[in-house]
Amino acid sequence: MMLILGVGNTLLSDDGAGCYIAEAIADIHPAYNGGTAPENFTAPIRRAAPSLLVIIDAAEMGLPAGSIRIIPPEKIDDTSIGTHMLPLSHLITYLSPDIPEILFIGIEPATIQPGVGLSPVVQEAADRLLDLLQMGEIRMVERL
Structure with a gap:
C-alpha cells in the first residue's frame, strides 16, 4: 500500500505544493497533509504500515520551476527549503526501519x-505528479 505525506507551508506560495497534492489525492489514496510539522x-504512518511512503515537498534543486525529481536521501538536506520543524532527512531516518520504501x-x-496558492508552473507540475500517483507510476519520476 502506498501512503502519501505532503509537506510544506501553504502560506508561502509554492512551498504548499506537497500539501496541495496530499489533499487532492486523499479520496483515492491514503494521504496526510503534514504541513510544517x-x-x-x-x-499514524507507522500504524498504516505502508509498503511505500511518498513524501512530497517543494525543493530547491537548481532546476527550472516546476521540475519534479526523486531526491535521494543524501541530497535531501541540500535541497530542502526548511519551513518545517524537523529536517526531512531526520524524519526519513526515523521512519525507515518500519517502512520498506x-x-x-x-x-x-x-x-x-x-x-496563498501555487504559481501556474508549479500548479501544472503538481497536477502532473497527481496523475502519476493515480496511475501508480510514481517510480517513473526522474531522479536527481
Whole structure:
C-alpha cells in the first residue's frame, strides 16, 4: 500500500505544493497533509504500515520551476527549503526501519514568497505528479 505525506507551508506560495497534492489525492489514496510539522504524523504512518511512503515537498534543486525529481536521501538536506520543524532527512531516518520504501519527491518552486496558492508552473507540475500517483507510476519520476 502506498501512503502519501505532503509537506510544506501553504502560506508561502509554492512551498504548499506537497500539501496541495496530499489533499487532492486523499479520496483515492491514503494521504496526510503534514504541513510544517510532518513529524506529527509518524505514529499514524507507522500504524498504516505502508509498503511505500511518498513524501512530497517543494525543493530547491537548481532546476527550472516546476521540475519534479526523486531526491535521494543524501541530497535531501541540500535541497530542502526548511519551513518545517524537523529536517526531512531526520524524519526519513526515523521512519525507515518500519517502512520498506520511502521516496522523497521534490518540486522546484517558482516562488516561496508569502502568498496563498501555487504559481501556474508549479500548479501544472503538481497536477502532473497527481496523475502519476493515480496511475501508480510514481517510480517513473526522474531522479536527481
